[in-house]
Amino acid sequence: MSRKPMVRPGGRSARVQEAVHTAVRELQAELGRAELTVPLVAARAGVTPSTVYRRWGDLQALLSDVAVERLRPDAPPRDHGSLAVDLRGWAEQFVEEMASPVGRAYIRDALLGAPDGDNATRCSQYAAEQIGVVLARAAERGEDAPGVEPVLDRVVAPIMYRILFRPGDLTADYARGLVDEFLDGFAAAPPGTVSSR
Template sequence: MAIKEGLRPGGRSARVQESIHSAVRALLTEQDRASVTVPQIATRAGVTPSTIYRRWGDLAALLADVALARMQPDSEPASTGSLHSDVQAWAEQYLDEMSSEPGRNMLRDIQASPTPGCCATIIAGQLQAILDRYPDQPKPGVDHLINLVVAPSVFRILFCATPLEVGELQGLVEIALSQ
């Protein structure tokens, strides 16, 4: 369960959430994720474990919330001057970030999110920002790009020993933009 709706942004609830998120991020850098516990997080954040359980329900939901917060882009996708190179640059950066060990862990945590589709919404927003830069150009829809570029990338990151090679990714971008 995510933070309750209707809470004041920047109020005590936001400070508590940030304290808990910071504690999770710190613990994940210090120790193996399998050994992180709600009591450890609560102690680090200066709250009681019941605060965490009341807001998130369980550790998996908290880890998913932290991962989703980390996945939120802090800037617009790179603008390189063409639709093809913008999509290519975004896809290569996404593959690089998500195929790292922290990226793989974020994707695994997001799978446990009680709100399905959050990750897809973030990705769709990034891709739509790229598509919107080129209003007079024929282009595929966001779902098409997700299906042909992002989905194979995520599948390989999560379920294969090795992620896509950059050349394979470039081929998928070519296919996606040619249809």
């Protein structure tokens, strides 16, 4: 059974995490994922294998930790000036990044390394936070905006299903269509029928 990585902000712990994560990314690029071992990663990172085992437990847990970190967005969604355009743009970018071979590999690693669902929760929170930014901007502009959960259910969930099970059928047009269908339904729905939570 793999242990969860210990989280300690700053200091030596943060430097070790960064060195080990960097080593994993570099070695994956150079050798491929199948060739990775804890001793190889530790040597590249300049730490002992026992340090890696103590912190992550096993290679799969380490790969999962790296994947979750790589799936974290590095910038807020772009502001195009309207809810529809912002949400379409976000969904297109989400598809482009997550449906790529690298994105799908990170998703698989993230899920495999945490059978309790913690990593799935963290990744879902990343999407929820990004969508929350888009919706808050729309509300500030005076637009009628839905809640985060309906967007997750009707836009993100179908995209994730296709990423995991039918990646060949996933396109930017599909993502835009989900957004447009959702927003059309939201605009046409009587108040209270589409949750704003």
